Amino acid sequence: MNYTAALIGTGRIGFSLGFDKKREQPASHTMALLQNKKIDLIAGCDSDEEKLDAWKNFVSKKSHRKDIKTFQTSESLFASVHPDIVTVAVNENSHLSECINAINSKPKLVILEKPVALDSLEAEKIRLATQKNNVPVMVNHERRFSADYVAAKEFLSKIGEIQSVKANLFSGLRVYGEKYEASGAYSLLHDGTHLVDIVHFLTDEELKNPIVTGIFKDEQGDVRNFEAHFETKKIPEITVSMSGRSKFFAFEIDVLGTLGRICVGNGYAKYYLREESKLYSGFYSLTNQKIKLPKKTGYFSNMIQNAVDFLDGKSTLKSPLEDAIKDLRVLEEIRALLKDENSASIRSATNCR
Numbered sequence: 592m593n594y595t596a597a598l599i600g601t602g603r604i605g606f607s608l609g610f611d612k613k614r615e616q617p618a619s620h621t622m623a624l625l626q627n628k629k630i631d632l633i634a635g636c637d638s639d640e641e642k643l644d645a646w647k648n649f650v651s652k653k654s655h656r657k658d659i660k661t662f663q664t665s666e667s668l669f670a671s672v673h674p675d676i677v678t679v680a681v682n683e684n685s686h687l688s689e690c691i692n693a694i695n696s697k698p699k700l701v702i703l704e705k706p707v708a709l710d711s712l713e714a715e716k717i718r719l720a721t722q723k724n725n726v727p728v729m730v731n732h733e734r735r736f737s738a739d740y741v742a743a744k745e746f747l748s749k750i751g752e753i754q755s756v757k758a759n760l761f762s763g764l765r766v767y768g769e770k771y772e773a774s775g776a777y778s779l780l781h782d783g784t785h786l787v788d789i790v791h792f793l794t795d796e797e798l799k800n801p802i803v804t805g806i807f808k809d810e811q812g813d814v815r816n817f818e819a820h821f822e823t824k825k826i827p828e829i830t831v832s833m834s835g836r837s838k839f840f841a842f843e844i845d846v847l848g849t850l851g852r853i854c855v856g857n858g859y860a861k862y863y864l865r866e867e868s869k870l871y872s873g874f875y876s877l878t879n880q881k882i883k884l885p886k887k888t889g890y891f892s893n894m895i896q897n898a899v900d901f902l903d904g905k906s907t908l909k910s911p912l913e914d915a916i917k918d919l920r921v922l923e924e925i926r927a928l929l930k931d932e933n934s935a936s937i938r939s940a941t942n943c944r
């Protein structure tokens with residue numbers, strides 16, 4: 592059985608990242624939907640007419656269909672077509688309205704870009720709409736589908752008791768500023784959702800009651816650094832660390848066990864176990880284990896395949912809405928502490944000089 596699909600938002604993740612020659616492809620919803628043999632991409636929507644025209648030209652050629660439909664609002668799209676899958680890839684501040692519109696059109700599945708929404712009040716409205724209409728939503732936290740992270744999760748059972756988890760995101764984007772809450776254009780929400788989600792995915796632990804240290808604010812008062820520390824019954828130290836003043840981009844997680852260690856980040860994956868040391872008699876050292884990984888991580892195509900398998904009744908959703916809402920709650924707890932002007936942990940650009 593084939594499934595029809597429509598895309599709301601033909602911007603970077605919706606469309607144009609699919610042309611980035613350095614990225615593992617498919618790297619956009621359009622390319623991933625087109626590549627899946629069980630999906631017919633039939634319609635697209637974007638408020639930007641120019642982007643929409645470019646998208647229609649490309650998709651018509653690629654799919655050899657002359658009847659690809661385009662619309663500048665999702666309301667007009669749903670009045671005309673009724674796709675089985677609706678992908679929502681608009682900017683954060685439109686996730687609520689566009690996801691609700693998609694759910695109300697009663698497709699078989701909605702694929703929603705991360706983060707779920709600007710805050711958990713909005714996320715709760717989405718959750719209620721899914722319940723009322725009985726429409727499942729999956730969220731594109733892509734690392735859950737990526738072979739290197741899936742292998743890390745499988746490898747975890749070999750590294751003994753977990754001593755610590757460190758998850759880092761380093762970029763040049765501000766981490767948090769109150770004035771960006773309405774647009775969602777800050778890294779705590781934008782990238783932090785991936786960081787918290789991968790900790791949840793790998794450990795199955797619930798992150799709660801963080802202690803936040805190392806807050807650094809720039810001259811505009813925007814947060815540029817912080818570390819959030821969590822402890823759970825099983826893991827004594829989980830650190831989520833973000834920088835927004837790095838002149839490079841890095842995403843990485845390091846899990847230290849009593850028998851081994853896992854280090855996975857953008858472009859690398861290392862899986863270590865203790866073995867008799869080659870360097871010192873009577874000692875054990877960590878030795879890199881050769882894990883066979885596919886050439887491609889499949890982060891995007893596996894996500895779309897999970898959607899198809901779910902619709903075929905062969906799999907559960909690997910990145911369900913509920914999990915993504917938990918991620919958002921953690922980010923909100925951190926955000927509340929970053930907003931606390933009296934925090935002893937705050938250093939600023941001015942008092943550092």
Ligand SMILES: NC(=O)c1ccc[n+]([C@@H]2O[C@H](COP(=O)([O-])OP(=O)(O)OC[C@H]3O[C@@H](n4cnc5c(N)ncnc54)[C@H](O)[C@@H]3O)[C@@H](O)[C@H]2O)c1
Pocket residue numbers: 599600601602603604605636637638639642663664665680681682683685689704705706731732733781
């Ligand atoms: N999973 C990932 O790794 C990843 C990567 C990049 C972006 N994203 C997420 O994807 C979403 C989009 O990001 P982007 O970088 O593609 O942004 P973008 O600005 O490039 O694209 C968004 C598109 O949505 C359109 N749009 C916005 N509101 C709309 C509306 N109400 N109706 C119709 N069209 C509308 C815009 O015109 C634009 O073309 C964001 O939530 C972002 O966080 C996820």
